Amino acid sequence: MEIYELIIPKDNLLRQIKELVDFSFIYDALLANYCLDNGGNAVPPIRIFKYLLLKSIYDLSDIDLVERSKYDMSFKYFLDMAPEDEVINPSSLTKFRKLRLKDMNLLDMLIAKTVQLTLEKGIIKSKYIIMDATHTKSKYNQKTPPSSTPGTIKKTAP
Template identity: 70%
Template sequence: MLLKQQTIQFSAHSTLYDLIVPKENILRKINDLIDFSFIYDELLNKYCTTNGRMAESPVRMFKYLLLKTIYTISDVDVVERSQYDMSFKYFLDMNPEDDVINPSSLTKFRKLRLKDTDLLNLLINKTVTIAIEKGIIRSKSIIVDATHTLSRSNPFLAIDVLRERSKLLRKTIYTFDDQFKERMPQKNTDNDLEKELVYCKELEKRIENEPSISSIPAVKEKLNLLKETVEDTQENLTLSKDTDAKIGHKSAESSFFGYKTHLAMTEERIITAAVVTSGEKGDGPELPKLIEISQENGIDVDTIIGDAAYSGKENLKITSEQNIKVVAKLNPSITQGNRKDADKFDYNKDADRFVCPAGHLAIK
């Protein structure tokens, strides 16, 4: 069950925050600047308002995740640190003597409550709103471009994350006991996700069997992060191909399997819109959506700055109708010729070639 409003119990110890958490502390600044109540409205449909046990405030749970992201720590460690770090408690709107949540509640929240929630555009909208209110955004120009994102089912991405976190764990251990290298398991040298998971589990086991090492706070933090990464990887491991991802091209010779994130941002470097497509899609066709979302987020757009991919006939027509100036090099290859709509090919400016509707790169 979720109450309409979180009840805040003030205590005589709350004045400690003014003594311990300085005004220049980044968490104090964020908390004082942003009203996080919009999180409650966004996640209300994820909870029952009449039945069940009293739920933790979704706003506070979301703040736990922000702390976890800002400091790159596990669910277990962000909760543990919130017990004694006064800046964390201040950020979470807790009294100094309040108890923290069970880490399993945070794990459930990030895996279930945030499912199917468009947090990306929600947070972009809030960021733009605050930037406008504070007078940070003054320009009426937006810069547009796209970046590549590997599919979650791509095994090399998971391996890279696991290897990086196991590496950080080993380096931390060696700062305390350089001789521990002799007791480490043999590293996995194959690009095989299953073998990497086996290696990480064996690494965890050997460290946990050495209390003199595993009890060191710095080691414990890195160990917990690796364990959480292993669990998440196992839970999301998909042997079948991601059906939504497609092969995209960074150049005529190199490709990737995944998605494209199309972005718009102001000259002040504030992101105003984001659209995610499969990897084979061209950049140009997403410009109307980027303009529309930017305008919905409160940006008065009068100029678009981008590369040749955004200067197609349709885009020039749409921007002309809205009196928006396009600053981009004209490229004749993106005009599509006289093809019928059903036969149109997307132009991939990275590979400088057309991509057919099925996602295949043209050879001529």
């Protein structure tokens, strides 16, 4: 798609990953989880995996990921979509995780393989990934159970 050659910079991370990493290993890994002769055509497994990879890279919720995919041309380029193509429904990601990634380690394995390939191609420069394990507030569950004030004792009548 020539339009992407004009609007996506050559040093864009997603462009580098797309041009240098062969994602065919995804199809091979997920082939057993697809029935090719029943029902309608599913969203290609490589595209769904790329959605999940984008979700991981940019720390987005399913809804935010799909919304950003509507207007971010680097996302559409990475997903092998034309600018005018419709994006998936966020529920497709949930169904994919539940039905196609029954083995919970499969997604981790696929992401690890992608990281390995990006290291080999020089897209990611470090061989170490540093993760901050400090306790932080979750952006997904802001409600906390009510608690009593420490050091206060309620006296009850005898």
